[in-house]
Amino acid sequence: MNKIWIIIQREYITRVKRKSFIITTLLAPLGFFALIAGSVLISTFSQGRTDVAIVDDSGLFKDISIPDADDQTVYFHKVEDKYEQLATELPKEKNEEKKKYAAIIYIPANFNINSPNNPVIGYRYVERPGMMKKQFINQRMSEAVDKLRMKMLKIDNEVQQQMQNKIQLDFTSLDNQIERKGYTEAAGIAGMVMGFAIYISLFFYGTMIMKGVQEEKTSRIVEVLTSSVKPFQLLMGKIIGVGAVGLTQFILWIVLIFGVNILAGMIFGAALNSHQPAIGSLQTTGMDADDMQLVMKNLSSLPFTQIIIFFPMYFVGGFLLYGSLFAAIGAAIGEDGDQQSLMIPITVPIIISILIAMNVINNPDSALGFWGSIIPFTSPVVMSALLPFRPEWWQIALSLLLLIGGFILTTYIAARIYRVGILMYGKKVTVKEMAHWVFSRN
Amino acid sequence: MSLLSLQHIVKQYGTYLASSDVSFEIPKGKIFGLLGPNGAGKTTLIRMITRILYPDSGNILFNGVHLTDKHTENIGYMPEERGLYKKMKVGEHLIYLGRLKGLTQTQAKENTNYWLKKFEIESWMNKNIEELSKGMSQKVQFIATVLHNPDLLILDEPFSGLDPINSKLIEEEIRAMSKQGKTVIFSTHRMEQVEDICNEIVLVNKGKKILEGEVQELKQRFKENKFRISYIGEINNGLLNNLNVVEQNTGVVTVKFEEEHKGNSLLKLFVEHGMEVTSFNELLPSINEIFIRQVQCN
Numbered sequence: 001m002n003k004i005w006i007i008i009q010r011e012y013i014t015r016v017k018r019k020s021f022i023i024t025t026l027l028a029p030l031g032f033f034a035l036i037a038g039s040v041l042i043s044t045f046s047q048g049r050t051d052v053a054i055v056d057d058s059g060l061f062k063d064i065s066i067p068d069a070d071d072q073t074v075y076f077h078k079v080e081d082k083y084e085q086l087a088t089e090l091p092k093e094k095n096e097e098k099k100k101y102a103a104i105i106y107i108p109a110n111f112n113i114n115s116p117n118n119p120v121i122g123y124r125y126v127e128r129p130g131m132m133k134k135q136f137i138n139q140r141m142s143e144a145v146d147k148l149r150m151k152m153l154k155i156d157n158e159v160q161q162q163m164q165n166k167i168q169l170d171f172t173s174l175d176n177q178i179e180r181k182g183y184t185e186a187a188g189i190a191g192m193v194m195g196f197a198i199y200i201s202l203f204f205y206g207t208m209i210m211k212g213v214q215e216e217k218t219s220r221i222v223e224v225l226t227s228s229v230k231p232f233q234l235l236m237g238k239i240i241g242v243g244a245v246g247l248t249q250f251i252l253w254i255v256l257i258f259g260v261n262i263l264a265g266m267i268f269g270a271a272l273n274s275h276q277p278a279i280g281s282l283q284t285t286g287m288d289a290d291d292m293q294l295v296m297k298n299l300s301s302l303p304f305t306q307i308i309i310f311f312p313m314y315f316v317g318g319f320l321l322y323g324s325l326f327a328a329i330g331a332a333i334g335e336d337g338d339q340q341s342l343m344i345p346i347t348v349p350i351i352i353s354i355l356i357a358m359n360v361i362n363n364p365d366s367a368l369g370f371w372g373s374i375i376p377f378t379s380p381v382v383m384s385a386l387l388p389f390r391p392e393w394w395q396i397a398l399s400l401l402l403l404i405g406g407f408i409l410t411t412y413i414a415a416r417i418y419r420v421g422i423l424m425y426g427k428k429v430t431v432k433e434m435a436h437w438v439f440s441r442n
Numbered sequence: 443m444s445l446l447s448l449q450h451i452v453k454q455y456g457t458y459l460a461s462s463d464v465s466f467e468i469p470k471g472k473i474f475g476l477l478g479p480n481g482a483g484k485t486t487l488i489r490m491i492t493r494i495l496y497p498d499s500g501n502i503l504f505n506g507v508h509l510t511d512k513h514t515e516n517i518g519y520m521p522e523e524r525g526l527y528k529k530m531k532v533g534e535h536l537i538y539l540g541r542l543k544g545l546t547q548t549q550a551k552e553n554t555n556y557w558l559k560k561f562e563i564e565s566w567m568n569k570n571i572e573e574l575s576k577g578m579s580q581k582v583q584f585i586a587t588v589l590h591n592p593d594l595l596i597l598d599e600p601f602s603g604l605d606p607i608n609s610k611l612i613e614e615e616i617r618a619m620s621k622q623g624k625t626v627i628f629s630t631h632r633m634e635q636v637e638d639i640c641n642e643i644v645l646v647n648k649g650k651k652i653l654e655g656e657v658q659e660l661k662q663r664f665k666e667n668k669f670r671i672s673y674i675g676e677i678n679n680g681l682l683n684n685l686n687v688v689e690q691n692t693g694v695v696t697v698k699f700e701e702e703h704k705g706n707s708l709l710k711l712f713v714e715h716g717m718e719v720t721s722f723n724e725l726l727p728s729i730n731e732i733f734i735r736q737v738q739c740n
Contacts, residue, residue, distance in 0.1 A: 220525035
């Protein structure tokens, strides 16, 4: 035990003292800051302005308003020019300043409101529109067609306004006072963040363990080490040491990100409020700023006690379960870089877990969610995503019990592979051979 | 009294028999050669002594008791394939390895200072391992092996890749430690290296022990009664008539007798024939020759 502690110290201290650790720890929140700043700047400046000429040969849209984009990215201009003329002139114009329109919306003369897709309204571009712009322009023209239709049906403006008002059901739990409107969304966001944190750290620190083992094998120090300590002590020392590095980095990141966030809020606060770029993507899913505020309010009513107790357990459990397997693969691969395929058996279940987690936040009560949160190979990610949805106590207990069993099993398997692998040189290792090491007597 | 006693050691990897019923004793305070060609099973035997591997059957006794993990703290092992952590400083690396061998932080630090001073490399204390040349890191590896002052030192091909200066340094250290009563196991496939260093040897081949004994005693046991005489002038007629000459060059002749023979009568014969003898010696076989002969016999 004392020797494991010495190994943990070395693994921890040498990593934490490294320049790369200090740089990634400091740069990640800066990267986060750059992401916020960047997305504000991008949405403000670089998205560019697109001017679209509307040639209406049908004459039907003359009195229909087609508003420009709120974020000043797309402007519509109804023009009198002939389509053919514009279409031949636009691509030839080399002078950027004279190139007035980036595209033409062409409404044919025989446009029929009863079958608006036959003949279709065309969008002919010189500059290819991005996905967001394409979606926006399509939506605006559909709205214009709707307005035209209502005008033809002689529905007056007031009724039109009333029809725009969509209803919102009030989703509130009967047996839980805290769960109010917007809770599900808040839980989903929290769940996704936690699931993703475990997912990322499994890969990041798992690879760190693997690299460490590979280094010991390649530099041939391992034979000196194994003459002083048991391979199992070496394995556990490394996993716990790297795990402690991971926790340190995570805590520092949380502190730094909160700090940077406050700073970013102070500097870019105004810009954030007027543009809301990060929330922009949510708008397409039908959430508006009011909904977002509701979600933010609900974050405070998440089951924090459960989360604070169990999230770290799943973090540690998942880390022990996969960490030992990454170490075993590192021992088997050694300096041989082109044997990365041996990693597939451990990367696939991690990727499957995040896929299940993404599904689970939409269907927390599904059978997939249940089994995903019980099976030890997926439970660290899936159960973390489920925690804000208040899973049953027995479900958590069963899941944790299986997780403990799971990591005892994987550590046992990994230790056996590790023991043989670290002293094996100049030989390509196959999965079959690794299985033999696990089951062989000695 | 033997420090280490190997009794009927068997070790098998799959179908490959790396150690087949090997038994020998390693006396205390001696430099012991574990010899054999590449792939003979030397490293497997060492790994079992250092408890990296376990024998399938057989016993290993250390000072008369069963070898346990605790004993590894009394063993210093310098493997053939040796390395260090590149990203650590020389001092902290040595202290780390010392602590893994059971030293306290303070002891490890003291011993590190002692050895760095002894090798006149105190200035390396804060150097990064990756800055060291090959020769320099070999010195550090040797210090790591002896840092915890073990009673048993196991050196697997210690001179491989070593420059002559470091070879000499380490050879002197090996002798010095032996004088202090430490036991040294010296494993190599270069048999000429061990003749003048080792007191006793064991020869292994293909997992089997084929020979053991004291170096000088083995040379006597396997000698072929060959004598070499150097002289000045021409050989007189009839001098070599009744002798079995195995080699003859200008001024040198090698003679072999069928049975044990004292050299005096041969020398006397030459002197009686009025030859001027400049040198006369019995040709003893090298360990290498003994080994080749034994392998062929088996």
